Amino acid sequence: MLPDRIPSILLVQVITAGVSLALTSIQDQCENLQNTSNITGLACNISTDMIGTCWPRTPAGQLVARPCPEYFQGVQYNTTGNVYRECHLNGSWAERGDYTQCQEILKQEKKSKVHYHIAIVINFLGHSISLCALLMAFTLFLRLRSIRCLRNIIHWNLITAFILRNITWFVMQLTLNHEAHDSNVVWCRLVTIAHNYFYVTNFFWMFGEGCYLHTAIVLTYSTDKLRKWMFICIGWCESWWRVRNDKKNNKKGFFPIGQ
Template sequence: MGACWNHTLAGETAVQSRILAINSYRISYHCTENGTWDIRGENYTHLNDISHESQGYVYVYIAGNALSLLLLTIALSIFFGFRQLRCGRVLIHKNLFLSYVFTGLTWILYYKLVVLDGDIIDANPWWCQFLHVLAQYFMQCNFAWMFCEGLYLHTVLIRVFSNGKILTFICYAIGWGYPLIPTIIYTVLRSRTGKRCWHEESSLQWIMYGPIVVSICINIGFLVNIVRLLMTKLQKIPEASQSKKAARATLVLLPLLGLQYLVLPMRPSESSGLSDIYVYSVAVLTSLQGSFVSIMYCFCNSEIIAILKRKWDQHWLMYGSGRRKHRCSSTHYTVTENMADDCNKKFTEKPEMVPLQDTVCDV
């Protein structure tokens, strides 16, 4: 059955927790009266048909990922829709958000088409294995772009590269290119035992998990040094305010760098009574990660809010005033501000009124 099971009395059912990628769920097998595992009879429990409670975990993942997909799509439309946001920092955000979209979409398909259909797992068609590999690849890309977020921010702060295009190219190579290496190795080795849609745990999965753990550890180093640099720049600020700014920067960077996943290995034992709380917490944390990032780095970003407000004012000037009667001609103006190179400067307090135009933020 692809796993080690504890001794179970005849007529009893053994339950075991599993981890699929970064997601947890439970499966069970029934021990028949003659002391053998029932793997094909009526008492056999598919990996997905364990209980309504366990199916609830899967539905939480699906619902959370669906919400994340919605918010990420809106955020990406904003990022791609405004020329003012064409800068290196936002470019990294775009790719991170895209990796969340692809990861969430493939996991939703995998849960819906494979995990919730035990017959598919038994039939083991080629497409379920392909979907498994695709989900693993995009999961790798997702963590790789979290690493790129830390790399980009840390590199910009210490000013290693004078040319932003070189740093951007490196991030693309790491974010979309590097994950192909462990994915190909994993696929080749796993294909030798291609059973049950590769749904069960295997030590080969550490080929995928190993780089993820390393990237998170490096991001911890980035975070420590980023906070150190921030504290250095805030030395002239009163100590209380300085501590608040440093704490806020740390909390904001945690989801961006994926450091909240450090708590996932701290799994309580099945007998502690906290196992269900842990599994649901993991379900919420992992599936809503895209939602948290899109809200913090798009919808709650003061810079983006100002751009949207200015766009609305521009729209109102163009179409609202055009409805007024007895107007022969008009010239439309809007408020524009110069965007800084890093897309993170404050807007001018006394902007000029100039004809409608877009400003571009360079890398």
């Protein structure tokens, strides 16, 4: 059983040796401070606290300031602040120093400009591919008159809504900026209203798709009663009513730039 304990014993010895080496280094620095001090009379002797701060020999009754430690337990601290410790009148140090000014440095994660530009390129590339595919589908529905029925007309309008939404997205990204958004100019509001309108129409035309599918499955023989104008009212008119109400409640160009 003894050989199994040898690695653990060696690990403890290594850790102990490392701690002893660190304390020895701090103690050496304190001894250097002691050699340079010429203080006579009652004084607090040179000391090292549990944090590792070295306190030089100090006359009794004085408050000593030392720089904050740069690192402690792997955490980096701001060294512009000071640690304070009092040397009592009887020549003894206060039990603890005042480390309230030592604030840890929080490493704020900043967005890399390279990653930001890559995200913009991917965003534009995705919208471009989507727009090309939608235009191809739109052309097929336009040319193939033989497949026109209520179901495919609903598909066609949904594709049209997606196309218009993508186009207004490109216009908004290429023309709008924070200055135009804050100044609330007329064309800024028109662009954002158009984008929001076509954005909402996507969902209402998908709702129309669902209504038609539900009717075709549940009420099989009732699809003949459905009319095109019903879905046009749901897809285009209802969307405009929603966006118009939103415009009344928001007096600025109510779209965050960059989204």
